Amino acid sequence: MQTNEIVMPGKVEPSGFEVRVRDLPAPAQGQVTLRMDATGVSFAEQQMRRGKYYDQPAFPFVPGYDVxxxxxxxxxxxxxxxxxxxFAAVIKTGGWASHLQLDAADLVPVPDQVSAAAAETVAVNGVTAWQMLHRSARVRRGGTIVVLGANGGVGSTLVQLARHAGMTVIGTASERHHETLRRLGAIPVDYRDPEKMYRQIRELAPDGVDAVFDHVGGPALVDSWALLRRGGTLVSYGTAATKDEEGNAQLPVLKSYGRLLLWNYLPNGKRANFYSFWAGLRFRASFRRRLAADLTQVLKLVAEGVVTPQIAAEFPLANAAAALSLAESRTVSGKVVIVP
Structure with a gap:
């Protein structure tokens, strides 16, 4: 069998991606061969092509965080x-291929009534949103949360999960996405003027909020921390603010992690977490069980119509470069999906 793969050869623009055709051997012990029905573009690929993802492999490699x-x-x-x-699987790299091999233990069944594109949209995004909301922040019904970038793949899923759990959601996005956020049940706030954005959020929640989910990082983490009421939780899960900066890819993450760690020692009753999807991976069996359980919950909600995956666009595998360019344009709501 042959597989067609999209390769990131180095720090290049999307137009510099390469197409590789190679023979795929028979699956080894404990493995399966998977025909890709859908993969996608996450923020990780946007960082990886710049060499800015925290623990990405050395170039060249095949991207594709989930499949x-x-x-x-x-x-x-x-x-x-x-x-x-x-099945769905979260694999970090390798998904941008017509066929691939992976461990059978990483497979999570997809309900028959959920399309491949819909399942792909909530694979890594759904697990991330579910774990941040229910495992990291543990916000109770009736609470109020802030979701930065609420129109994105993780953000739009987080909004829906929080609304289903009985929470009030304030979501930030550019004005063009406000109607979408209202439809999902969030209160929209324009993020183009950060100072005004934080002021508006404080007006909407003068007593503070129960959780802030911040993928931006950088200096504005201080402002997100200040939004919390006593007992609230800041969940930082990215460093988008430093995406285009040159230098060590690990430094922004380590700076954020150190700052959040110190904040937990302040006597104000607030908590700060740095969410990592791969935390606990060294205990692989328990990591897999937790991931499968959480993704199964999200897929069940999709099958029941509680969560509607926000698919921004679909591109064929051969046009993966265009898919990434669209995702990086910050003009879309939801996740850009790649299909065979």
Missing amino acids: VGTVTAVGPGVDPALVGRR
Whole structure:
């Protein structure tokens, strides 16, 4: 079998991506061969092409943080009944390929009534949103939260999960996305003027909020921290503010982590967390169980119509460069999806 792959050869513009065709061997012990039905563009790929993702592999490599696909072959030790069934998996790299191999233990079943594109949209984004809301912040019903970048893939999912859990959501986005946020149940605030944005949020929640979910990082973390009421939680899960800066890719993350750690020692009853999707990976079995449980919950909500995946656009694999360019334009709401 052959596979078509999109390769990031180095720090290049999307137009510099390469297409590679190579032979795919039979799956090894514990592995499956997956035919890609949908993959996507996450913020990680936007950082990776700049060499700015915290622990990305050395160039060249095949990007693709998550994937939904159909099993076409199984290796020794894997149940043959998996062939022909559809699964989602979070893999960090390798998803931008027509076929790929991965461990069967990483597969999470996708309900029949959920399309491949819909499942892909909530794979890494849904797990991230679910874990930040229910495992990191643990906001109770009736609470108020702030979601920065609420029109994005993680943000739009987080808004819906929070509304389903009975929370009030203040979401930031450019004005063109405000109607979408209202439809999802959030109170929109324009983020183009940060000083005005934080002032408006304080007017909407004068007693403070129960949680802020901040993917921006950088100096504005101080402003997000200040929005919290006593007992509130700041969840930082990215450093978008430094995406285009040159230098060490790990430094912005380490700076944010250090700042958040110190804030937890302040006597104000507030908490600060740096969310990492891959936290606990060294305990691989428990990590996989937790990921599968959380993604299964999100996919169940999609199947029930509680969560509507926000698909910004779909591109064929051969046009992955255009898909990334659109995602980086910051003009879309939801996630850009790549299909065969």
